[in-house]
Amino acid sequence: MNAPFPFSAIVGQDQMKQAMVLTAIDPAIGGVLVFGDRGTGKSTAVRALAALLPPIRQVAGCPVNSARREDSPDWAELADTRIVTRPTPVIDLPLGATEDRVVGALDIERALTRGEKAFEPGLLARANRGYLYIDEVNLLEDHIVDLLLDVAQSGENVVEREGLSIRHPARFVLVGSGNPEEGELRPQLLDRFGLSVEVTSPKDIDQRIEVIRRRDAFDSDHCGFLSRWGKEDAKIRKRIVAARKSLGAIETPEEILRDCAELCVALGSDGLRGELTLLRAARALAAYQGDTRLSRSHLRDVASSSLSHRLRRDPLDEAGSSARVTRVVDSVLA
Numbered sequence: 001m002n003a004p005f006p007f008s009a010i011v012g013q014d015q016m017k018q019a020m021v022l023t024a025i026d027p028a029i030g031g032v033l034v035f036g037d038r039g040t041g042k043s044t045a046v047r048a049l050a051a052l053l054p055p056i057r058q059v060a061g062c063p064v065n066s067a068r069r070e071d072s073p074d075w076a077e078l079a080d081t082r083i084v085t086r087p088t089p090v091i092d093l094p095l096g097a098t099e100d101r102v103v104g105a106l107d108i109e110r111a112l113t114r115g116e117k118a119f120e121p122g123l124l125a126r127a128n129r130g131y132l133y134i135d136e137v138n139l140l141e142d143h144i145v146d147l148l149l150d151v152a153q154s155g156e157n158v159v160e161r162e163g164l165s166i167r168h169p170a171r172f173v174l175v176g177s178g179n180p181e182e183g184e185l186r187p188q189l190l191d192r193f194g195l196s197v198e199v200t201s202p203k204d205i206d207q208r209i210e211v212i213r214r215r216d217a218f219d220s221d222h223c224g225f226l227s228r229w230g231k232e233d234a235k236i237r238k239r240i241v242a243a244r245k246s247l248g249a250i251e252t253p254e255e256i257l258r259d260c261a262e263l264c265v266a267l268g269s270d271g272l273r274g275e276l277t278l279l280r281a282a283r284a285l286a287a288y289q290g291d292t293r294l295s296r297s298h299l300r301d302v303a304s305s306s307l308s309h310r311l312r313r314d315p316l317d318e319a320g321s322s323a324r325v326t327r328v329v330d331s332v333l334a
Contacts, residue, residue, distance in 0.1 A: 002222060003051060003222075003226055004044070004047040004048050004050075004051045005044050005047075005048050005215075005218055006048060006051075006052070006225075006226060006229035006230070006232070006233050007045065007048035007049050007051070007052050007233055007236060008052075008229050008232035008233050008235075008236060009214050009218070009225070009229045009232070010041055010044065010045055010048065011202070011207055011210050011211045011214060012202055012207055012211075013040065013041055013045065013199055015197045015199075015304070015305060016032075016034055016041070016042070016045055016197045016199050017045060017049075018285070018301075018302075018305070019032045019034075019195040019197050019305050020032055020045055020046065020049045020175070021049070021236070021240065021288060022195065022281050022284040022285060022288070022302070023173045023175075023194065023195065023284075024049060024053060024173065024240055025240055025243045025244055025247060025284040025287060025288060026244075026247060026280055026281075026283070026284040027171065027172075027173050028280060029194035029195060029277060029280045029281055029284065030152065030153065030174075030192070030193060030194025030195070030277060031152055031173055031174035031175060031176070031193050031194050031195070032173075032174075032175050032176070032193065032194065032195045032196070032197070033137070033175075033176045033177075033185075033190070033193040033195070033196040033197075033309065034175070034176070034177040034178075034196075034197055034198075034199060035138075035177070035178055035179070035180050035196070035197075035198050035199070036177075036179070036180075036198055036199030036200055037179065037199070037200055037201050038179060039201070040199040040200065040201055041199070042135075042177040042199065043133065043135060043177065046090065046131060046133050046175050046177075047090055047133075049131075050087070050088045050089075050090040050130065050131050051087065051088075051233075052233040052234075052236055052237050053088045053237065053240065054088075054237060054241060055085045055086060055087050055088065056085070056086060056087075056088055056089075056129055056130075057083055057084070057085050058083070058084060058086060058129070059071075059072055059078065059080075059081055059082070059083060059084075060080040060081065060082045060083070060084045061076075061078045061079050061080035061081065062076060062078060063076055063121040063125050063126070064076070064121065064125045064126075064128045064168045064169055064170075065086075065089065065126075065128050065129045065130070066169075067129075069081050071169075073166075073167070073168045075118075075119045075166060075168075088129070088130045088131065089126060089127060089128075089129065089130030089131065090130060090131045090133060091123050091126050091127040091130065091131065091132050091133065091172075092133050092134075092135070093123055093132060093133065093134045093140075093148075095135075095136055095139055095140060097123070097144070099143075099144065099147070100120075100122065101122055101123060102122050102123050102124060102144060102147065102148070103122045103124055103147065103151075103157055103159050104119055104120055104121045104122035104124070104125060104157070104159050104166070104168075105119070105120045105122070105159075106118065106119055106120075106159060106161045106164055106166060107119070107120070119159070119166045121168070122157075124148075124151055124157045124170040124172075125157070125168055125170065127170065127172040128168070128169050128170050128171055128172060129171060129172070130172055130173075131172060131173045131174075131175060132148070132152075132172045132173070132174050132175070133175045133176075133177075134148075134174070134175070134176045134177070135177050135178070136177070136178050136179070136182070137176030137177060137178050137185065138178040138179075138180070138182060138183045138184060138185050139178070139182060139183060142186065142189070145185070145189050146189070148174060149174070149189065149192040149193075151170050152170075152172065152174045153192070155169060155170060155171040156168070156169060156170060157169075157170040174193070176193065190309045190310070191270070191271070191273060191309070191310050192273075193309065194277050194280075194281070194306070195277070195281060195302075195305040195306060196305060196308060196309035197304075197305050198322065239288055239290075240288070242287075242290075243284065243287035243288040244287075246287045246292075247283065247284065247287045249292065250283045250286050250287055250291070250292060250293070250294055251292060251293040251294065252279070252283065252294045253293070253294065256279075256282075256294045256295070256296070256299065257279070259296060259299055259332065259333060260275040260278050260279050260299070261275055262332050263275075263278065263299070263303065263307065263328060263329065263332050263333075264278070264307065266328045266331070266332055267307055267310075267311055267324070267325065267328050268311065268312055269307060269310040269311060270310070270312075273310070274306065274307050274310045277306045277307075278299065278302065278303065278306040278307060281302040281305070281306050282294055282298040282299050282301075282302050283298075285298050285301055285302055286298050296333050299329075299333065300329055300333060303325055303326075303329045304322045304325045304326065304329075307325050308321040308322045308324075308325050309321065311324060311325070
């Protein structure tokens, strides 16, 4: 199978790439929602990022990618318990997927007649310790999106049928993409995604030419292109690994917490999810940049992606949510 397009070779779309890197550093940020035109590199970026991350070590026959034999669920009938290395999983969730296909299905008859926990794992099991990617997330049924967001936040999938219960870990980075012209997500669901970015087709002629040049080189000389960009991907991988290790040591001054609260109050965002996401994203950015102390510059860089999708609509303001966030950031953090 051909390797995906290198992450470092993606032209432009800096905000999208930054958001994906931050969730790779700290999955607790809560995933990424990418809205924009078709053909702007949304799915390419997801697969490219997963490919450059360090591979995971797992029990060969474990349906939930457990790192150790003792972590495998009791319902898993393991025929192969060797520890193997495999790439970070990226699982696609297709439109029209049933709830049983997503969360898994219990064999009620076998459970009642034999007393065995017979469970067919779903997409959430396969995505554990990796990425779950939903293209056209705005067209997915609302109850499936609600379910996915709940599992992504708790890190555990619970399937209950006829008094029987199955649990397994389901820790993954949720990435959704879509075209706003085909429908929008409900505000309640928008708020549950950690980061949100808007991508557009580049207007600069030179940038469009560079996109064409790189894609053509990737298709015509696959191995040579991967070799040329492999070193750049390795640098990003090294920075992500280092950021994960230093994340817990980032110093967070009291005034930064106040800045987070003042920004969200000024923007009128509901609840406290905005502050927490803003703080986590800024901390991940600081770790990625090799800084040891959180500053206002980190907040500025992640404010739009952390807060723009949490704003109430203002019919009198035609500037757009990102512009509103920028104005408030300039005012509060002046």
